[in-house]
Amino acid sequence: MDPSDKVIAKMIIEKAREFGACAAGIADVQAVKHSPSHLIYGKIGNYKTVGNKEGQIKPGEVVWPVGAKSAIIIAFEHAELKPEMDGWIKGYNGGTPGNRMLISINTKLSQWLEKEHGINTTKLRYHIESGGILLKDAAVLAGLGCIGKNNMLVTPQFGPRVRLRAMLTDTVLPSTGPVAFDPCEDCDMPCRTACPQGAFREKIYSEKKFGIDQLPARTGVFNRALCNRQMVLDENKSENMNIEGQDVPKRIIKYCRLCEFSCPVGRPSP
Ligand code: B12
Ligand code: SF4
Ligand code: SF4
Numbered sequence: 001m002d003p004s005d006k007v008i009a010k011m012i013i014e015k016a017r018e019f020g021a022c023a024a025g026i027a028d029v030q031a032v033k034h035s036p037s038h039l040i041y042g043k044i045g046n047y048k049t050v051g052n053k054e055g056q057i058k059p060g061e062v063v064w065p066v067g068a069k070s071a072i073i074i075a076f077e078h079a080e081l082k083p084e085m086d087g088w089i090k091g092y093n094g095g096t097p098g099n100r101m102l103i104s105i106n107t108k109l110s111q112w113l114e115k116e117h118g119i120n121t122t123k124l125r126y127h128i129e130s131g132g133i134l135l136k137d138a139a140v141l142a143g144l145g146c147i148g149k150n151n152m153l154v155t156p157q158f159g160p161r162v163r164l165r166a167m168l169t170d171t172v173l174p175s176t177g178p179v180a181f182d183p184c185e186d187c188d189m190p191c192r193t194a195c196p197q198g199a200f201r202e203k204i205y206s207e208k209k210f211g212i213d214q215l216p217a218r219t220g221v222f223n224r225a226l227c228n229r230q231m232v233l234d235e236n237k238s239e240n241m242n243i244e245g246q247d248v249p250k251r252i253i254k255y256c257r258l259c260e261f262s263c264p265v266g267r268p269s270p
Contacts, residue, residue: 005174012072013176015112019105022077022158025142025176029068029168035137036214038062041128043210049224050231050255051088051095057129064133065122068168070175072121073135073142074109075155075162076102080261083254086163089243090251099126102165110167120170135164143177149184150191150200150259151217156181159266160191160259183265184218192217194262197226230256 009026016024032038047059057063078085078098085098094100110121125132136153140146144162148154155162192200205220207213216222234256240249 019108021074023075026173027071027141032138037134037137040210049228067170070169070173073139073166088253122168124166143179151222159263190262191259194258197230199223199226
């Protein structure tokens with residue numbers, strides 16, 4: 001790598017932090033396109049999950065803008081002590097306060113790259129069927145952490161308690177990952193027993209059927225439909241609440257987070 005490449009990467013990460021991200025990194029688009037999630041996404045079937053947007057991009061397809069070379073991934077901390085960050089509010093721009101922050105950081109970073117450095121960017125949507133990409137794999141390839149046995153991106157600093165957003169650039173930028181980090185190796189997996197739906201009890205995806213050994217929750221032991229069932233229950237439990245900055249009470253959904261709250265990685269010391 002050219003030494004100036006390292007400087008550019010460092011500058012982008014620092015700028016993302018200045019705008020409010022807790023972590024950021026860069027991945028090569030070709031590597032992301034060939035990452036495990038992108039390889040099996042079109043073969044998993046049953047794409048209808050909560051919040052799904054129908055009718056734009058076909059179920060199972062990931063659409064990449066022409067000429068995209070690098071992906072910049074940003075993370076925003078969603079600490080257990082700040083549950084309001086992850087509350088989905090009906091009629092609220094951005095969905096959750098945390099996602100609104102991510103959209104704002106992504107926008108500022110994109111404007112800075114375009115104005116100050118002449119780098120064209122495409123800010124990506126959250127949902128795949130609206131033009132998004134599979135963010136956890138992109139984050140791993142950008143060096144933000146690893147896929148944990150809870151099937152989430154686990155970061156060294158904040159554990160799995162982060163949310164992600166991304167943009168693509170038409171300029172090749174240096175990749176900042178992956179990194180050697182694996183807290184799950186010797187862990188007794190409280191994340192898997194915490195699940196109220198038993199979503200980690202059974203192997204659903206096989207190496208033979210999908211042709212890869214990097215499967216959901218690492219070994220294929222994750223039932224997407226059971227997790228989604230919990231999300232539907234959570235939606236049905238949602239209530240109207242007073243929310244800071246909103247004139248009238250709004251309906252707020254608090255989706256299950258037990259597989260992330262039970263993970264000891266990145267917890268503040270007691
Ligand atoms: C659809 C969706 C859901 C669906 C289906 C989830 C699923 N995994 O199939 C439902 C509604 C059930 C769901 C639930 C949750 N979700 Co969700 N979801 C998404 C969405 C939109 C797409 C995910 C997807 O379809 N993946 C495709 C399948 C095929 O892949 P996969 O199951 O993730 O498994 C792959 C990886 O594990 C990877 N892998 C395995 N080993 C290795 C090794 C290496 C080196 C690499 C690179 C990859 C890799 O390969 C597997 C495929 O083979 C993303 C946003 C986005 N744009 O990416 C958020 C996202 C993944 N969800 C998120 C969250 C937080 C949740 C929940 C905690 C609910 C909540 N409170 O928000 C739960 C957690 C469930 C869990 N333990 O995985 C976060 C994850 C953040 C993080 N730290 O990882 C994301 C990124 C959204 C965000 N706001 O940032 N989700
Ligand atoms: S609880 Fe343990 S096994 Fe589960 S994600 Fe965290 S470190 Fe990995
Ligand atoms: S979010 Fe809740 S229901 Fe879904 S896998 Fe994690 S613990 Fe299970």
